[in-house]
Amino acid sequence: MNSPPNTYIEHTALKPDLRDSDIDQLIAEAFEFQFLGICIPPFWVKKASRELQRSEIQLVTVIGFPLGYQRTESKIKEIELAIADGADELDLVMNVSAFKSGMNWPKIEMAKCAKIAHEHSKMLKVIVETALLTKDELVEVSKIVSDSGADFIKTSSGFASRGANLDDIRIMKANISSNVGIKASGGIKTLSDLMKMVETGAERIGTSSGLKIMREYQNG
Template identity: 55%
Template structure:
């Protein structure tokens, strides 16, 4: 697929990750010209510094991986990440509030979207599709859309399952064309990445971005 690299966010979010692994992530991103690299908040400042001259987005996570933090904590995380150079922020929404039937997820997303947009940053919301029925996926997408999110994202990678093509199709059918969809969780192969893109994904978050690109080149 032509321009596959511009769909890929190369991701490294393991608790045991080292600075050498971050260096390799950034090196691969520069070589492949991925659309972005997704790193923990601890590594945002380094990633921004190392990618300063590149057209590569620095992406980080907020409320990761379960979204349990209160809104004030997520606001503080967001402001700090932006200060350190994050271009895009992937927010784990309040799953516990959603499953309790509260309106709080929409309120929280709206507050964080306002902060991100005032700084010209992108907000993606992780709804963790593994824990949602199709009707709940639709509801979650509309909450994110109404609250001002820029993307809806499938997964953290910490749930029992990750991205699924059927979920992506459902999300695409539900969301306005102005909202992006980021597929993440368990995306290891070129075939699966392409299937998700065909289903409607605008971004692919994966720790296998380099090998996916190598597989793509082998087909030419």
């Protein structure tokens, strides 16, 4: 890991009982440690956008969260609202249900969402929920995400039975094109966890333990 951990971290708060004070705290911590970004629910994007004006911190929100089996039209509307509210990056949950049913629709949906994001100069990441996929399915999904025009593939929503692991990252890395990044998310709680993910190929880290990780880093 050649850069300090804050340059990889998307400081995340996606629990269902969030309060406005939690968002205020997340933003304050992002400014204190200059995290790469914050990842928050769509409801709070407009508030956070006002607070992050003129900063380099990326404002990330989720689309189709956490299960991903909304209709594409609903996801597109979510994207449009999130962009209007000030989101910089969009983490789209893949329709695992459609993928498991053998449909080509997930790739079509990703491509449609990527097109809208890019038309507004925004970034699209696709959450594939690795806990629900076999290794062979993850190979296939990685290729689908890579071909769809998405900017990143992301391991997990944080709402499945497990988050990211190193095997997931290795499989993704071997099956995406060089212009697609990897975001590891779910269960990354320590500096050691972060370093292993980055060294294996992740370029972004989604974690609610950003503060703890930075204190570990600062304390040597």
